Amino acid sequence: MTAAFSSDLAGPVTELPHFWEHTVGSGHATLALRADWQAQMKQAHDELGMRHVRFHGILCDDMGTLVGEGDTLFYSFFNSDQIFDFLLSIGMKPFVELSFMPAILASGDQTVFHYRANVSPPRDYAQWAVLIRKLVSHWVERYGLAEVRQWFFEVWNEPNLTAFGTGKQGDYFELYRYTVEAIKGVDAMLKVGGPATAANAWIYDFLGFCKTNALPADFISTHHYPTDAFGKPGDDTLTQLADSTRSILREQVREVRKQAGDLPVYYTEWCTSSNPRDFMHDDPYAAAFIVKTILEANGLIQGYSYWTFSDIFEENYFPSTPFQGGFGLLNIHGIAKPAYRAFQILHELGTQMLPVEGRHETVDAWFVRGAQRSTLVLTNFALPRHPIQTEQVSFALKSSAPANASIQRIDLEHANAKRHWEQLGKPEYLSAAAVSELKDLSQLRSEPLAIADRDGALHIEVSMPPQSVAAIHFAT
Numbered sequence: 001m002t003a004a005f006s007s008d009l010a011g012p013v014t015e016l017p018h019f020w021e022h023t024v025g026s027g028h029a030t031l032a033l034r035a036d037w038q039a040q041m042k043q044a045h046d047e048l049g050m051r052h053v054r055f056h057g058i059l060c061d062d063m064g065t066l067v068g069e070g071d072t073l074f075y076s077f078f079n080s081d082q083i084f085d086f087l088l089s090i091g092m093k094p095f096v097e098l099s100f101m102p103a104i105l106a107s108g109d110q111t112v113f114h115y116r117a118n119v120s121p122p123r124d125y126a127q128w129a130v131l132i133r134k135l136v137s138h139w140v141e142r143y144g145l146a147e148v149r150q151w152f153f154e155v156w157n158e159p160n161l162t163a164f165g166t167g168k169q170g171d172y173f174e175l176y177r178y179t180v181e182a183i184k185g186v187d188a189m190l191k192v193g194g195p196a197t198a199a200n201a202w203i204y205d206f207l208g209f210c211k212t213n214a215l216p217a218d219f220i221s222t223h224h225y226p227t228d229a230f231g232k233p234g235d236d237t238l239t240q241l242a243d244s245t246r247s248i249l250r251e252q253v254r255e256v257r258k259q260a261g262d263l264p265v266y267y268t269e270w271c272t273s274s275n276p277r278d279f280m281h282d283d284p285y286a287a288a289f290i291v292k293t294i295l296e297a298n299g300l301i302q303g304y305s306y307w308t309f310s311d312i313f314e315e316n317y318f319p320s321t322p323f324q325g326g327f328g329l330l331n332i333h334g335i336a337k338p339a340y341r342a343f344q345i346l347h348e349l350g351t352q353m354l355p356v357e358g359r360h361e362t363v364d365a366w367f368v369r370g371a372q373r374s375t376l377v378l379t380n381f382a383l384p385r386h387p388i389q390t391e392q393v394s395f396a397l398k399s400s401a402p403a404n405a406s407i408q409r410i411d412l413e414h415a416n417a418k419r420h421w422e423q424l425g426k427p428e429y430l431s432a433a434a435v436s437e438l439k440d441l442s443q444l445r446s447e448p449l450a451i452a453d454r455d456g457a458l459h460i461e462v463s464m465p466p467q468s469v470a471a472i473h474f475a476t
Contacts, residue, residue, distance in 0.1 A: 005358030006396040007367040016353045022303035026055040027313040032083040044309045048343045054095035068104035095152045113315045125178045132182040158198040193219035199228040203259040220260040223269035250296040257300045266303035277325040285467040287342035287410040288381035323418045336442040341415040345471045376472040380464035388466040397458040405449040411468035417442035
């Protein structure tokens with residue numbers, strides 16, 4: 001049975017701000033000092049339009065921000081300056097996650113990740129506030145108040161999880177109190193928010209705490225993954241996602257939007273799964289998931305930060321395998337995954353979305369008008385272990401003069417460098433020639449698409465394989 005859709009160029013328009021380009025995630029602050037990280041960050045900015053980057057550990061000991069000997073404290077903001085200097089030089093800005101705890105201030109020795117970030121609360125909240133005030137004051141002096149007012153300051157990371165601290169609201173709320181007061185003491189217009197929780201948690205409680213204690217909150221931040229709260233502890237990703245439901249992230253975004261009231265909402269982490277080694281991150285599945293999830297969130301949030309832009313990432317360890325299921329849009333060699341090409345398609349869309357008529361169990365369609373062309377975006381997507389097959393799609397564009405059409409595809413055979421790497425025998429180390437070849441094979445290709453003009457509408461027919469994306473462009 002054909003999946004039939006239609007749209008009318010004379011129909012009402014909904015704005016499509018590119019909210020997914022507001023911020024993108026990275027792993028660990030020290031990685032931003034690497035030349036390859038910086039090259040990939042510039043590529044994501046230039047080709048995908050990413051405007052801010054968020055990462056962990058700006059306060060960790062390996063950044064040297066605050067270290068000590070005995071009771072003597074040594075502040076050094078040189079490394080953070082090197083990172084922020086670079087970001088500003090390429091037209092980007094930081095979304096500053098204030099984490100983790102310098103060991104000299106820590107109340108305990110609990111750590112997380114390969115780089116042993118201390119996640120215990122401060123033993124002296126007042127001394128923590130001194131650090132934050134000194135650091136933010138330094139950035140204002142270095143970059144100017146007008147610049148730093150455009151940044152975002154997010155307090156901690158996933159405080160509701162014991163992996164990142166005690167998991168107790170009271171401890172986080174006390175940390176937020178001292179942090180926001182320190183930052184607002186530098187300048188009242190600097191943007192501070194939270195609760196930076198996993199799984200959409202604590203929003204009501206956080207806002208209630210701020211209201212009761214007359215504390216400002218300029219934005220809400222939280223995280224979610226489709227594997228949150230599904231399956232059982234220890235289940236693999238496929239089992240967790242099999243127990244999930246279609247469009248679950250859209251429903252969660254709607255609930256958070258309601259809880260946040262008039263405040264801006266920034267999801268500062270989301271991905272196809274929370275597993276740092278998941279084959280789906282490298283596959284066309286991720287591209288279809290990304291496009292569907294982002295376009296379904298339109299009108300609900302101000303930022304949607306994908307975790308992460310690069311496999312130059314070391315929370316557990318730094319693997320050498322080119323395609324090892326890392327979170328990144330780009331692999332360690334800078335080879336674009338299907339997920340990267342999904343963001344490229346989204347970046348090249350216009351900003352006016354028109355209504356689309358039609359419905360299908362696995363195929364979704366969106367029509368977006370731009371200054372130079374209009375684009376029909378199609379996905380054929382299903383969660384793992386849910387039924388999906390190749391579908392024939394028909395689309396009618398009404399109120400349109402005859403035009404040319406072209407198609408770009410992401411699927412098993414298109415824009416899928418991992419498949420070609422597998423055909424090479426899955427080498428762990430790549431030669432420069434192999435990297436060049438795989439980069440070329442990862443590209444989006446445009447092909448002409450047959451178009452029929454009848455009954456006052458333009459008609460196209462497209463075959464959509466499982467877990468695929470297609471962008472059909474109409475010249476305007």
